[in-house]
Structures are given as C-alpha cells and as structure tokens.
Amino acid sequence: MKDHFLLYNKLNEYFGDLHWWPAETNDEILIGSILTQNTSWKNVEKAILELKKDNLLSLPGIAEADVDAISLRIRSAGFFRQKASRIKSIATRIVDQYGRIDAMQSLTTQDLVGFFGGLKGIGQETLDSILLYVFNRPVMIVDTYTRRIISRINYPEEAVDEKIMENALSDLRHSISVLKNYHACLVELGKRFCRKSPDCTECPLNSVCNYAIVLSSP
Numbered sequence: 001m002k003d004h005f006l007l008y009n010k011l012n013e014y015f016g017d018l019h020w021w022p023a024e025t026n027d028e029i030l031i032g033s034i035l036t037q038n039t040s041w042k043n044v045e046k047a048i049l050e051l052k053k054d055n056l057l058s059l060p061g062i063a064e065a066d067v068d069a070i071s072l073r074i075r076s077a078g079f080f081r082q083k084a085s086r087i088k089s090i091a092t093r094i095v096d097q098y099g100r101i102d103a104m105q106s107l108t109t110q111d112l113v114g115f116f117g118g119l120k121g122i123g124q125e126t127l128d129s130i131l132l133y134v135f136n137r138p139v140m141i142v143d144t145y146t147r148r149i150i151s152r153i154n155y156p157e158e159a160v161d162e163k164i165m166e167n168a169l170s171d172l173r174h175s176i177s178v179l180k181n182y183h184a185c186l187v188e189l190g191k192r193f194c195r196k197s198p199d200c201t202e203c204p205l206n207s208v209c210n211y212a213i214v215l216s217s218p
C-alpha cells in the first residue's frame with residue numbers, strides 16, 4: 001500500500017490547509033457531524049446558520065429546546081425530524097452526564113468510543129469525525145471518497161477499511177493536524193477529481209496512482 005505520508009504531502013502541496021472542520025466551538029462540530037449525514041455541506045451550513053440565529057448552536061441550548069423547534073431550523077439538512085431528535089438526545093446525555101462537552105476531553109479514547117458509540121445516530125464515520133475533530137484523537141476517517149481514492153491508488157490491491165486506518169495511522173499518527181487536513185484533502189480530491197468517473201489528467205496524485213498509470217499505459 002502506498003505511503004500515506006507521500007500522498008498527504010502531495011495533497012497538501014496542492015490544496016494547502018483546508019481548515020477543516022470549519023466551526024467556532026466543539027458543540028458546533030458535534031452538531032454539524034450529525035447534520036452532515038446523507039447531505040451536502042452547503043445544506044448543513046444553512047441549518048447551522050438558522051440554529052445560530054436562535055442561539056441553538058450549543059449543546060445546553062439544544063438540550064433545553066423542543067424537538068419541533070430544532071426540526072424547523074434544520075430542514076435544509078434533510079431527515080430533519082430524525083436528526084433533530086438525535087441531536088437533542090445526544091445533547092441531553094452530554095449535558096446531564098458531563099455538563100458540557102469540554103469536560104469530556106479528559107476521558108480516554110476508549111471511554112469516548114464507549115459513550116458515543118452507544119448513541120443512536122452515531123455510526124462509525126460520525127464517531128471517527130467526533131474523535132478526531134472534537135477530541136483531537138489520532139483517527140483516520142474512512143469514508144466513500146477515501147475508500148475509492150485509496151483503492152484506485154493501490155489498484156489492483158483491495159483497500160479494506162481496517163487496513164487503510166492501520167496504515168494511515170502508522171504513517172501519520174504523529175500529527176493530529178495532518179490527520180485532520182488529510183481527511184479534508186481526500187474529500188476535496190474525491191469531489192474535484194476522483195469522482196465515479198475520475199479526471200486523472202489534472203489530479204495531483206496521478207504520478208503515484210496505479211489506476212492512472214494503468215489507464216495511461218499503451
């Protein structure tokens with residue numbers, strides 16, 4: 001499997017620091033991580049603005065609000081009733097148990113996984129985003145973009161999630177900020193170049209991508 005450090009350097013050279021996750025507080029990241037499920041970031045931004053207008057972008061605020069009031073403000077993010085009820089239930093659990101999310105920073109990663117992993121609405125990808133972006137734990141997020149890009153780069157070797165995580169962490173775990181930006185760069189690459197039908201000619205990884213090399217060989 002190709003070295004993630006090499007891939008990151010190429011991506012960072014091309015995209016620079018993408019400043020992901022774009023939020024002012026950890027409460028906002030957590031709420032955003034639920035809102036972003038099955039929708040585009042543009043729709044999440046609209047929902048976040050609506051919540052912000054009414055001071056509902058904090059976990060204590062959400063815990064006190066009723067589900068209908070939350071639903072109304074997050075309509076743009078889709079599945080709004082389900083998301084509103086999940087956000088409220090997660091916020092309530094955190095506020096009841098810890099008061100605020102930053103009081104959870106001292107928990108071990110295992111405890112955080114135990115807490116968040118058991119909550120409705122938090123699948124593997126959301127859990128990993130929370131661990132990395134809220135709690136600064138060394139985690140490699142494997143989403144659809146990452147899976148597709150790493151599979152093509154290592155073609156024909158199969159890119160299994162556990163292997164991607166293990167290798168990326170062994171290459172990059174020394175820097176949380178690199179892990180954060182690596183994920184952001186892979187998402188950007190997936191949107192701009194490595195789509196279902198890839199545009200390899202302009203892709204910054206084409207010199208190290210087996211798929212592109214095979215495609216361009218006579």
Ligand code: SF4
Pocket residue numbers: 149152153193194195198199200201203204205206207209210211212
């Ligand atoms: S070179 Fe092509 S296949 Fe490889 S990562 Fe870039 S867009 Fe995807």
